[in-house]
Amino acid sequence: MQTSIADVAKNTHLVPGQVMGVLDELxxxxxxxxFEADADILELVEEAARALKGSxxxxxxxxxxxxxxxxxxxxxxxxVQKTLITKHKVMAQLTTVLKPEVVEQLVAGLGYEVQxxxxxxxxxxxxxxxxxxxxxVGAQPRPPIVTILGHVDHGKTSLLDYIRKANxxxxxxxxxxxxxGAYQVELPEGKITFLDTPGxxxxxxxxxxxxxxxxxxxxVVAADDGIMPQTIEAISxxxxxxxxxxVAVNKMDKPDANPDRVMQQLxxxxxxxxxxxxxxxxxxxxxxxxxxxxxxxxxxxxxxxxMGLTADPRTSLxxxxxxxxLEKGRGPVATILVEEGTLKIGDNLIVGSTYxxxxxxxxxxxxxxxxxxxxxxxxxLGLTDVPNAGDRVxxxxxxREARTTAESRASADREKAFAPSKRKVSLGDLRKSxxxxxxxxxxxxVKADVQGSVEAVRGMLEKVENEEVTVKVIHSGVGTITxxxxxxxxxxxxxxxxxxxxxxxxxxxxxxxxxxxxxxxSIIYELIExxxxxxxxxxxxxxxxxxxxxxxxxxxxxxxxxGLVAGCHVTDGKVQRNCNVRIKRDNEVVWEGKVGSLKNVKxxxxxxxxxxxxxxxxxxxxxxxxxxxxxAFEMVQIN
Ligand code: GDP
Numbered sequence: 292m293q294t295s296i297a298d299v300a301k302n303t304h305l306v307p308g309q310v311m312g313v314l315d316e317l318x319x320x321x322x323x324x325x326f327e328a329d330a331d332i333l334e335l336v337e338e339a340a341r342a343l344k345g346s347x348x349x350x351x352x353x354x355x356x357x358x359x360x361x362x363x364x365x366x367x368x369x370x371v372q373k374t375l376i377t378k379h380k381v382m383a384q385l386t387t388v389l390k391p392e393v394v395e396q397l398v399a400g401l402g403y404e405v406q407x408x409x410x411x412x413x414x415x416x417x418x419x420x421x422x423x424x425x426x427x428v429g430a431q432p433r434p435p436i437v438t439i440l441g442h443v444d445h446g447k448t449s450l451l452d453y454i455r456k457a458n459x460x461x462x463x464x465x466x467x468x469x470x471x472g473a474y475q476v477e478l479p480e481g482k483i484t485f486l487d488t489p490g491x492x493x494x495x496x497x498x499x500x501x502x503x504x505x506x507x508x509x510x511v512v513a514a515d516d517g518i519m520p521q522t523i524e525a526i527s528x529x530x531x532x533x534x535x536x537x538v539a540v541n542k543m544d545k546p547d548a549n550p551d552r553v554m555q556q557l558x559x560x561x562x563x564x565x566x567x568x569x570x571x572x573x574x575x576x577x578x579x580x581x582x583x584x585x586x587x588x589x590x591x592x593x594x595x596x597x598m599g600l601t602a603d604p605r606t607s608l609x610x611x612x613x614x615x616x617l618e619k620g621r622g623p624v625a626t627i628l629v630e631e632g633t634l635k636i637g638d639n640l641i642v643g644s645t646y647x648x649x650x651x652x653x654x655x656x657x658x659x660x661x662x663x664x665x666x667x668x669x670x671x672l673g674l675t676d677v678p679n680a681g682d683r684v685x686x687x688x689x690x691r692e693a694r695t696t697a698e699s700r701a702s703a704d705r706e707k708a709f710a711p712s713k714r715k716v717s718l719g720d721l722r723k724s725x726x727x728x729x730x731x732x733x734x735x736x737v738k739a740d741v742q743g744s745v746e747a748v749r750g751m752l753e754k755v756e757n758e759e760v761t762v763k764v765i766h767s768g769v770g771t772i773t774x775x776x777x778x779x780x781x782x783x784x785x786x787x788x789x790x791x792x793x794x795x796x797x798x799x800x801x802x803x804x805x806x807x808x809x810x811x812x813s814i815i816y817e818l819i820e821x822x823x824x825x826x827x828x829x830x831x832x833x834x835x836x837x838x839x840x841x842x843x844x845x846x847x848x849x850x851x852x853x854g855l856v857a858g859c860h861v862t863d864g865k866v867q868r869n870c871n872v873r874i875k876r877d878n879e880v881v882w883e884g885k886v887g888s889l890k891n892v893k894x895x896x897x898x899x900x901x902x903x904x905x906x907x908x909x910x911x912x913x914x915x916x917x918x919x920x921x922x923a924f925e926m927v928q929i930n
Contacts, residue, residue, distance in 0.1 A: 293688070294328045296321065300365060303340035306403065308363025312350035313339045315408070322607065323362050348406040355394045358385040358609075364401050372503075374400060377732065377784075382533020384503065385609075386430070386602055386631060430601035434475065434482035434666040436504050436628065437591055439489040439539075440529065441511030442519035446541040447489035449578035450511060454485065454588070457581060472614035472626040473668035474655035480592050484628070484666045486613065491521070491528040492775045498532055499782035499805065502611045502681040504628055507594050508536045509587070510562075514548035514575070518556040520768055524775060526560050527766035531783045535598070537572045537590050538564065544577040602665030608632035610684035612642060613668060615677045623647075623674040627663075627684050634669065634684075635662040639693045643682025646697035647674035648690060716784050717808040718825035733760060733826065734785035736776050737767040738792050744815070745769055748790050751819050760826050772809060774798045781805040790818060836871075839923040840864025840901065844915055848906070855913045856890075856906045859921065865900045866907070866923040873922045874915060881919070885910040 296314075300307045313336055314321045319328065328336065349363055361371040368385055375381040378400055381393055389397070391407070398405045439447045458476035475484045486493075486505065494505060508529040512522055529536050538557065540550045554564045554573060563569020572590045576583035609632060615625035625642065627634065634640075638649045650673035654660050663669040675697075687693030716734075735752060739745040745767050755762050765783055766776070772787050772794040778801065780787050787802070789811040794802075802809050812818040846858035859866075866872075868889040874882045889896055890906040899905040909915070 293325050294333060295325050303337055305340055305343060306349060307365045308349040309343055310340055347404045349403045350406045350408045354388045356386050356388055357383050360397055430603045433600050433602040434484050435506040435595035435600055436484045436666055437507050437509060438486045438494050438505040439509045439511055440491045440525035442521040445511045445513040446578045447511050453578045453581055453584060471655050471670045473628060478588060483591055491525045492778055495528050495778040495782050497681050499778055503532060504611055505534050506600055507591055508534045510536050510538045511541050512553050513542045514540045514550050514553055515542055515545045517553050523560060523768055526562055528779055531765050535594055539587050540573060540575045541578055543575045543582060544580050550575050602631050604633045604664040606632050608634055608686045612678045612680055612682040614680050617677050621672055623677040625671050625674055625678055626668055627671050628668045629663050629665055631665060633662050633664045639687040639690050640684055641687050641693050641696045642674055642684050643678040644697055644700035645674055645676035645678050646693035649673050716786055718821060733762050734765050734783050736780050736785050736787045737764050738770060738772050738789050740791040742769055744790050755822055771795050772798050774801045777801040777807050780807045834926040836924050837927045839870055839925055840866050842866050842921040844917055844919040847917055856908055857915050859905050859907050861899050861901050861903050863901055865898055867898045870923050870925050875920045882912045884912055
């Protein structure tokens with residue numbers, strides 16, 4: 292009987308990683324989601340798991356990825372990635388191997404403790420079915436996935452087309468290639484997968500749906516035109532995603548091409564090319580003549596080599612929908628990019644909130660293929676409905692499981708659509724975001740009417756920060772607030788701030804959809820004041836101890852009506868009802884807590900001052916003695 296690790300974890304109040312540890316201890320074969328067990332084994336497993344109740348230790352093998360950590364702790368993958376970015380400033384793909392100390396901090400932040408373990412000795416392989424989840428056998432190098440970004444008309448499409456024609460179409464009889472949203476080129480040194488929808492809007496739209504598929508971004512800048520507004524936007528989007536960038540200075544064939552000026556301008560936007568002492572590779576190319584394009588491809592493969600991109604073709608399938616449409620005569624057609632595992636004809640799939648069985652698969656050349664491994668884009672026929680770009684793709688054991696999972700997701704989606712949804716970040720409830728522990732940086736996007744005001748607003752905002760909260764302007768520019776600004780805000784959990792500018796209607800509707808807050812101002816101080824106020828709200832209250840007074844216990848009474856009462860004399864300062872006290876005997880603290888009742892003779896009082904006598908009872912402490920010295924203090928909030 293196939294048993295879900297998540298179910299056992301739920302039943303035994305553990306996290307999945309702890310259950311996997313139990314399975315390893317008992318020598319029960321498993322993958323990351325399930326194991327095969329009869330009733331006896333299951334009982335054994337549950338018994339061993341229950342014995343761990345309350346333990347915070349989670350066994351982990353070496354080389355953990357964000358996906359492994361998410362699986363081990365039973366938290367959603369996007370949440371782990373978000374925590375990595377916001378708390379640990381680590382930008383990682385789901386399959387990137389994390390440094391051990393990062394894994395430890397990440398796990399600690401989620402309330403658990405890593406217990407490093409060695410890999411269990413290989414047991415005899417379990418028979419795996421074509422569609423069933425399989426045991427991971429190890430990662431292998433995979434092609435990088437590349438997106439091209441840059442200002443309009445700088446040659447993104449031309450460059451994609453040139454690369455495709457030079458490397459793909461020539462092999463084809465008739466030279467017809469399919470546009471399926473992505474294509475792959477095969478060079479002697481390796482393969483590269485290009486996403487075919489250039490531009491940062493598409494890049495960030497995918498990312499805001501939790502599907503960061505791009506490994507390397509190519510920033511195209513026309514050598515004759517230089518850096519333009521969308522170049523700056525693209526830089527912000529790429530930096531925010533933490534994806535390595537290679538610059539392609541295009542249109543080098545033009546007589547007025549000035550690559551040095553481009554590089555100079557790039558440095559002004561903190562993109563420092565290698566010749567200028569930085570670490571960003573630059574290729575000088577022409578999408579028209581093809582000059583320099585091989586160098587660009589080589590740089591991509593070099594970068595990929597440095598990144599050590601890997602995936603396991605034999606593990607369970609994980610993929611993402613790049614684009615999807617309904618085609619006459621073919622039905623729903625989806626381009627799926629396989630990230631892990633191998634997709635095969637006949638597989639039952641759950642794709643977002645739809646499902647289906649793979650009837651046919653075509654590659655970017657329009658050729659029918661039978662299987663597709665990591666980083667391979669394929670067009671898939673056989674889904675029952677059209678999924679959304681960014682939807683995740685996973686195996687299902689059979690059609691029934693695929694249908695029921697998809698149906699329950701669809702109904703959850705419907706409920707979500709009707710439920711009043713919450714904003715991502717808003718100035719109003721920054722405090723809550725902070726309390727939930729996920730936010731220490733307030734990300735802002737600033738748009739203004741003229742460059743002068745952009746700089747003024749940006750400068751003032753960046754001064755607002757203090758030791759606990761950092762204000763980070765992740766993108767700023769001249770002009771209206773556009774849809775692309777909202778997409779970036781949504782992906783980066785930012786607020787869009789406009790100064791003397793309008794919001795484009797498409798941006799407004801996208802902001803409503805993705806719950807991004809937009810604030811517009813025409814007076815600069817109002818803007819700054821609002822941010823400052825919100826940040827104050829964000830600050831965790833800070834308390835310091837403030838000395839109130841000293842009291843001596845002169846006598847201990849045992850009153851029938853009240854019990855033990857300390858008969859006291861205030862020797863310095865004052866003592867108050869409910870104030871904090873520290874009781875000292877021979878200069879050693881014997882108890883710390885609060886004053887329960889304070890009486891002058893029989894009268895309840897709020898405060899007694901130096902020279903006065905009073906009766907004190909403490910909240911939960913009666914072992915006081917004559918001669919004990921009481922230090923009274925209160926905790927004062929200082930922010
Ligand atoms: P996109 O908006 O960034 O996708 O830009 P396109 O690829 O559509 O190119 C815009 C214009 O620039 C088109 O007219 C192209 O023919 C031209 N173009 C693109 N690359 C080059 C190049 O390397 N040299 C020259 N001379 N023109 C180019």
